[in-house]
Amino acid sequence: MSSLNLAGVSLHYGPEQTGLPVLQNVSLNLARGEFISVIGRSGSGKTSLLNLAGGFVAPSAGRVTVDGKPVTGPGPDRAVVFQDDALYPWRSVRDNVALPLKLRGIDAATRAEKAREWLAAVGLQDHQDKHVWQLSGGQRQRVGLARALASEPEFLLMDEPLGALDAMTRDQMHELLLSLWEESHAGALLITHSVEEAVFLSTSVIVLAPTPGRIVHREEFEFGRRYLEGEDPRALKSEPEFIDARERLLAAIYEKELVDG
């Protein structure tokens, strides 16, 4: 089973490397088929952690590897989705999904097939010829997901992808995200400010505390898997276990005394 691993990773920005590190001695392992969310206060290093996993920055200490091989930069095995969907507004929905495949030298017929397949998976089969500027925020994020998944990455790295959406669209996106995660067999790493989102979606939630950014709490959950097995999402989110988990994680975010369990 393929895995993305951070082992004893620390990160300082800048050449001087003075002061406290942004991340200190962070270790985590993301296997395909797992869904890890990272939560924590502003400035705790969540985006920095995703940037390390994506290969956009290199660690100051420790190792980032995929299947034991050092990560030296971004790669097609790790697709990234940002809050700002980073689409080309003047291009068609289909072209936005197919473009990264074109850049990788994949032939036109395969590109068209993959774009069709993943746009159908996110429910946008009837919008392929529209321009991105004609879509709603939720639809644009679905294009971003289709684009990331069309490359069939082993790992899907997401930085607050749903942060700009209204609550109802966000709930729908949770259910879609779980289905896509199951269908793609990717390992998912999600940065989010929503504790509820983390508890519902993840097989594992990591809490970072700031200054220096470090892991102070980890927990495993099965709510997402239970949704995929057919349980009602609203009923799951109302369960006492769900509410207790949410409160525990909020306490872990705001109380420094709670340490890794």
Ligand SMILES: Nc1ncnc2c1ncn2[C@@H]1O[C@H](COP(=O)(O)OP(=O)(O)OP(=O)(O)O)[C@@H](O)[C@H]1O
């Ligand atoms: N490119 C950079 N150069 C220098 N410092 C940076 C850079 N990116 C982030 N930082 C600093 O690193 C720390 C962690 O930032 P990061 O964006 O990783 O945190 P975060 O938990 O994602 O925050 P937020 O929840 O506000 O998005 C902050 O103090 C930030 O100012």
